[in-house]
Amino acid sequence: MQSENGEVGAAKAYSRNTTLSRAKSWLTANHGKRVPYSQSRTFGGYRTDCSGYVSMALKLAKPGTNTVGLTSSRYTRKIKMSSLRKGDLVIDANGSNTTRHVVIFVKWTSGAHRSYVAYEQRGGYGTDRSVRSYGLGADQYDAYRPKKYG
Secondary structure (H helix, E strand, C coil), rough: CCCCCCCCCCCCCCCCCHHHHHHCCCCCCCCCCCCCCCCCCCCCCEECCCCHHHHHHHCCCCCCHHHHHCCCCCCCCCCCCCHHCCCCEEEEEECCCCCEEEEEEEEEEECCCCCCEEEECCCCCEEEEEECCCCCCCCCCEEEEEEHCC
């Protein structure tokens, strides 16, 4: 078997498309409605906050790691915002559990790279697919590539 990076005999890396498909599933997983946000509840065994949602999309162990955990070398490596590809993460791991956040990058909205489409689990709303600009201005967001992609 050949992996995405060309190594023969290596296990196939987790697919970026699988991450996006799993992320999209929560838009209608709650009886046709989005999964509601909560820092104390679970859905399908995963916490329904932003990091639990990303853990679900990446198929990490249930109930999922927290936002700070997602930035650890166990799960991701930091990359440049300009290097984002579908399924990568944009994370603010600073502050408290009410200010930290993570979104799943889908695609740039234009070649100017001033905004992008992302999946997220956000407070007061739940699962969402929206246009964001986190990490592109003066904020604390950084780009990360999940190690699951090989």
